[in-house]
Amino acid sequence: MSYTDEHRPMMTVDGTPLKKSLAIALRRQKIRALLLISPLLIFVLFTLALIFASMLFRSVENDIVSEILPETVVALSSWDAQSGELPDETVYSAFAGDIQRAAKAKDHTRVGLRLNYEKSGMASLFKKTARKAKKWDLEADAPFKNKLIETHKGWADIAVWQTLKTHSSLYTSGYFLNSIDMRKTVSGPEYQPEDRQILVTLFKRTLIISLVITMSCILLAYPVAWLLANLPMRQANLLMILVLLPFWTSLLVRTSAWKVMLQQQGVINDLLVALGMIEETGRLALINNQLGTVIAMTHILLPFMILPMYSVMQSISPTYLRAAKSLGATNWTAFWRIYFPQSVPGIGAGSILVFILSIGYYITPEIVGGNKGVFISNRIAYHIFQSMNWGLAAALGTILLVAVLILYWAYDKIVGIDNVKLGG
Amino acid sequence: MVKYGEYDLAEAQAKAFVEFQRVQKSYDGEVLVVKDLSLAIPRGEFLTLLGPSGSGKTTCLMMLAGFETATHGDIILDGVSINNIAPHKRGIGMVFQNYALFPHMTVAENLAFPLEVRKFSKSERDTKVKRALEMVQMGQFGGRRPAQLSGGQQQRVALARALLTNPKLVLMDEPLGALDKQLREHMQFEIKRIANNLGITVVYVTHDQTEALTMSDRVAVFDDGRIQQLAPPDELYESPKNSFVAQFIGENNTLEGIVKEITNGVALVQLDGGGLIDCNPVNVSKAGERTRVSIRPERVEFNKERFQPGAHTLTAEVLEFIYMGDIFRTRLRVAGNDNFIVKTRNAPDQVRLVPGAKIDIGWLPSDCRALDA
Ligand SMILES: Nc1ncnc2c1ncn2[C@@H]1O[C@H](COP(=O)(O)OP(=O)(O)O)[C@@H](O)[C@H]1O
Numbered sequence: 001m002s003y004t005d006e007h008r009p010m011m012t013v014d015g016t017p018l019k020k021s022l023a024i025a026l027r028r029q030k031i032r033a034l035l036l037i038s039p040l041l042i043f044v045l046f047t048l049a050l051i052f053a054s055m056l057f058r059s060v061e062n063d064i065v066s067e068i069l070p071e072t073v074v075a076l077s078s079w080d081a082q083s084g085e086l087p088d089e090t091v092y093s094a095f096a097g098d099i100q101r102a103a104k105a106k107d108h109t110r111v112g113l114r115l116n117y118e119k120s121g122m123a124s125l126f127k128k129t130a131r132k133a134k135k136w137d138l139e140a141d142a143p144f145k146n147k148l149i150e151t152h153k154g155w156a157d158i159a160v161w162q163t164l165k166t167h168s169s170l171y172t173s174g175y176f177l178n179s180i181d182m183r184k185t186v187s188g189p190e191y192q193p194e195d196r197q198i199l200v201t202l203f204k205r206t207l208i209i210s211l212v213i214t215m216s217c218i219l220l221a222y223p224v225a226w227l228l229a230n231l232p233m234r235q236a237n238l239l240m241i242l243v244l245l246p247f248w249t250s251l252l253v254r255t256s257a258w259k260v261m262l263q264q265q266g267v268i269n270d271l272l273v274a275l276g277m278i279e280e281t282g283r284l285a286l287i288n289n290q291l292g293t294v295i296a297m298t299h300i301l302l303p304f305m306i307l308p309m310y311s312v313m314q315s316i317s318p319t320y321l322r323a324a325k326s327l328g329a330t331n332w333t334a335f336w337r338i339y340f341p342q343s344v345p346g347i348g349a350g351s352i353l354v355f356i357l358s359i360g361y362y363i364t365p366e367i368v369g370g371n372k373g374v375f376i377s378n379r380i381a382y383h384i385f386q387s388m389n390w391g392l393a394a395a396l397g398t399i400l401l402v403a404v405l406i407l408y409w410a411y412d413k414i415v416g417i418d419n420v421k422l423g424g
Numbered sequence: 425m426v427k428y429g430e431y432d433l434a435e436a437q438a439k440a441f442v443e444f445q446r447v448q449k450s451y452d453g454e455v456l457v458v459k460d461l462s463l464a465i466p467r468g469e470f471l472t473l474l475g476p477s478g479s480g481k482t483t484c485l486m487m488l489a490g491f492e493t494a495t496h497g498d499i500i501l502d503g504v505s506i507n508n509i510a511p512h513k514r515g516i517g518m519v520f521q522n523y524a525l526f527p528h529m530t531v532a533e534n535l536a537f538p539l540e541v542r543k544f545s546k547s548e549r550d551t552k553v554k555r556a557l558e559m560v561q562m563g564q565f566g567g568r569r570p571a572q573l574s575g576g577q578q579q580r581v582a583l584a585r586a587l588l589t590n591p592k593l594v595l596m597d598e599p600l601g602a603l604d605k606q607l608r609e610h611m612q613f614e615i616k617r618i619a620n621n622l623g624i625t626v627v628y629v630t631h632d633q634t635e636a637l638t639m640s641d642r643v644a645v646f647d648d649g650r651i652q653q654l655a656p657p658d659e660l661y662e663s664p665k666n667s668f669v670a671q672f673i674g675e676n677n678t679l680e681g682i683v684k685e686i687t688n689g690v691a692l693v694q695l696d697g698g699g700l701i702d703c704n705p706v707n708v709s710k711a712g713e714r715t716r717v718s719i720r721p722e723r724v725e726f727n728k729e730r731f732q733p734g735a736h737t738l739t740a741e742v743l744e745f746i747y748m749g750d751i752f753r754t755r756l757r758v759a760g761n762d763n764f765i766v767k768t769r770n771a772p773d774q775v776r777l778v779p780g781a782k783i784d785i786g787w788l789p790s791d792c793r794a795l796d797a
C-alpha cells in the first residue's frame with residue numbers, strides 16, 4: 001500500500017483528478033440502475049405520492065366555511081371575538097344571506113357537519129336555521145339579529161360565533177391539534193375536554209403494543225429461524241412450509257379463528273377448565289383486550305420476522321462458530337459474540353417490517369381488540385367511514401407516517417440502515 | 425526434522441503426540457467416509473493429508489478438532505483420549521479454508537478474541553496482538569475489517585489468529601486453496617517457516633500434491649477413506665506403494681501387462697501392447713498376475729550408451745516435442761500407449777528428439793515399479 005501526499009490529489013493518466021473520473025464512472029452506473037427501476041418508480045410516484053400529497057393537503061385544508069359562508073367570513077373579520085359581545089347586525093345580515101343561499105344549494109349540512117367536529121350541536125343549529133331561512137325575504141325581513149336569535153337561541157351564544165370565526169380560515173392547524181387531543185379556540189390552542197381526549201392514548205397504545213408485538217415476534221422467531229437455517233434441507237423445507245402456512249389462509253379467517261380460540265367460552269378456556277387449571281367461574285379474558293391483540297397479531301406477523309432472520313442466518317457460515325470454538329470460546333460465547341452479532345441485521349429487518357406493519361394494522365385489532373385493544377388505525381377508519389371527518393383522518397394518517405419515518409431515522413442512527421439485510 | 429525410512433507404527437506410537445486408533449466415521453450410517461484409520465504423529469511433525477476431493481481429509485481433521493465425532497475408535501492427543509473433550513477445551517489451533525475471520529470484527533479484534541475468552545487483560549491482549557500482526561507482516565492492518573483485505577492478507581491474519589495462544593497442534597484445511605499460484609507458493613514457504621520456528625505440530629490438508637511434497641515432513645495419501653501410503657515426500661515420489669499413489673503424485677507413465685516370472689527380485693513383465701521389460705516387483709508376487717507398471721518421465725533413458733547391459737529395452741515412436749525452457753518434454757508411443765512422456769534436462773549436449781523418429785528406450789529396473797493392476 002502506498003499513500004500519496006495528502007495535499008496533492010491523485011490524477012488519472014490524462015490529468016483529471018481521480019475522484020472526478022470515479023464520480024463520472026459511478027454516475028453512469030447510477031443512471032443505469034435508475035432506468036431499471038423507472039417503471040416502478042413512475043408507478044409509485046403517480047399513485048403513492050399522489051395519495052400522500054392529497055392526504056397531507058386534506059389534513060390542513062379548510063375551505064368549507066369560507067366557501068359556503070363567504071360574506072359572513074368577511075363580516076366576522078372586523079369582529080373582536082374576545083370582546084365578550086355578540087357581533088353586530090352586519091354579521092347577522094351577511095349570515096342570513098349566506099345561509100339562505102346555502103339552504104337553496106343544499107350546502108348547509110356540509111358546513112354544519114364541519115363545524116360540528118369542533119362544537120357539538122352545530123349540525124342541528126344549521127339544519128334548523130336553514131329550513132327557516134329558505135322562506136326569508138332578505139330585503140323585507142331585515143334586521144336579522146333578532147330574527148336569527150328568535151329562530152334559534154344558539155345565535156345568541158358567543159361561542160357559536162367564535163367557532164365560526166376560528167374555523168373560517170382557508171387552511172387550519174385544527175385537525176392536527178385535534179389529533180393530539182387539543183382544539184383551536186379564539187384564545188389559541190387548548191386541551192379538549194377530558195371526555196374527548198382519546199387520540200394521544202391511542203397513539204401511545206399503538207406504539208407500545210406494536211413494540212410488545214415486535215419483541216414477542218423476535219423471541220419466538222429467532223429459534224425457528226435458527227432451526228430453519230441449520231436443519232438438513234428436507235426438514236428445513238418442511239418447517240418452512242409450516243412457517244408459510246398462515247399465508248395460505250385469509251387474514252380474516254385467521255383472526256376469526258383466534259376469536260374462537262380465545263373467547264371466554266373458547267377452546268383455550270375450555271381446555272384450561274377441563275384440565276382443572278382454572279375455575280369455571282374464573283375463565284380468563286384473553287380477547288377483546290390488549291392481550292388478544294398482542295396474541296393474534298404476534299401470530300399473524302411472525303412470518304415477517306422469521307423470513308428476514310432466516311435469510312440472514314442462512315448466509316452465516318457454520319465455520320465461524322467452529323472457528324470461535326477452536327479459539328477457546330464456549331458454546332455460549334461463540335453464539336453471543338460471533339453468531340448473534342452477525343444475525344442482528346436479520347433481527348433489524350424483521351423488526352422494522354413487523355413494527356411498521358403493526359402500527360398501521362386495522363383488521364385484527366378491530367376484531368379481537370375490543371375497546372382496550374384497538375389501534376390508532378381503527379380510529380382513522382372510524383373518522384373515514386362513520387364520522388366523515390376526513391380532515392382529522394388525514395391528520396392522524398400524516399402523524400402516523402411521520403412517526404414511522406422518525407423511527408426509521410432513529411434506527412438508522414442507532415443501528416445503521418446498512419445493517420438491515422433481507423438476504424446474504 | 426523427523427524422518428522415517430520405512431514407516432514403523434510401533435516406533436511412531438511410542439513418541440506419538442497425536443494418534444488415531446482404528447478410527448471409522450460414517451455420516452449417514454450407510455457409507456464409511458473414513459475406514460479404519462490408524463495414524464501416529466510425533467511432536468513437531470508437519471504432516472499432510474493429501475487426497476482427491478471427497479476422500480475424507482476434512483472429516484479426519486474435524487474429528488481431531490472435535491467438530492465431528494468418530495463413529496468408532498479413539499483419538500489420542502498428548503496421551504489423553506479426546507473423544508469426550510469439547511472442542512474449545514482441546515487447545516488446538518485451526519486455520520479454515522475460507523479463513524473464517526469474523527466479519528463483524530476488525531483484524532485486531534479477531535486476534536484479540538481468543539485472548540479475550542481466556543480472560544487476558546487489555547494491555548496483555550494489545551501487546552500479543554501487536555506481536556502476532558508483526559509476525560505475519562500485517563502491522564498496519566489492525567484496524568481494518570476482513571472484507572477490506574486481500575485473500576493473502578486474510579490468510580495471514582487467520583494464521584496469526586490460530587497461532588496466537590501458542591497451541592501445540594495446529595490444523596489447516598486447504599488454507600491456500602483460494603490463492604493464486606504465486607501467492608500460494610510464497611505462503612507455503614511462510615507457513616513452513618513459521619511452523620519450524622515455533623516448533624508446532626501441524627496437520628495440513630490439501631489436494632495439491634506439489635504443496636504436499638514441498639511442505640511436509642510426511643504425507644499421508646488418502647483415497648476412498650483409507651491411507652494409501654504414509655511416507656516422506658521423496659519416498660512417496662520415488663517408491664509409490666500402489667498405482668493410485670504413483671498416479672496421484674507427480675507425473676507418471678503407466679504400462680499394463682502380465683508378470684511372466686520373478687527371479688532375484690526382478691519381475692519380467694509381458695506388456696499388453698507388446699514387448700518385455702524388467703521391473704521392480706512392488707505389488708506382485710507370482711507369475712501370471714496382472715500388473716500396472718509405473719515409470720517416472722525423468723527416469724526414462726534413450727541414450728544407448730547409458731543402457732544397462734543385458735536389460736530389456738522397448739522401441740518407441742516420437743510423437744511430439746515440447747520445449748519448456750528448463751526441460752524438454754517429449755511424447756512417445758510406447759507399447760500402444762500414446763501418452764508416454766519423457767522429460768530431459770535442457771543441457772548443452774542434450775538431444776532434441778524429432779517427431780516421427782523411431783528410438784529405443786530403457787531404464788533401471790529399480791525405477792520401473794510393477795504395481796497392482
Ligand atoms: N456433514 C456431512 N454430512 C454428510 N456427509 C458428509 C458431511 N461432510 C462430508 N460428507 C461426505 O463425506 C465424504 C468425505 O468428505 P470430506 O471429509 O469433506 O472430504 P475431503 O475433505 O477429502 O474433500 C464426502 O463424500 C462427503 O460428501
Ligand SMILES: [Mg+2]
Nearest residue numbers: 478481482483
Ligand atoms: Mg475438504
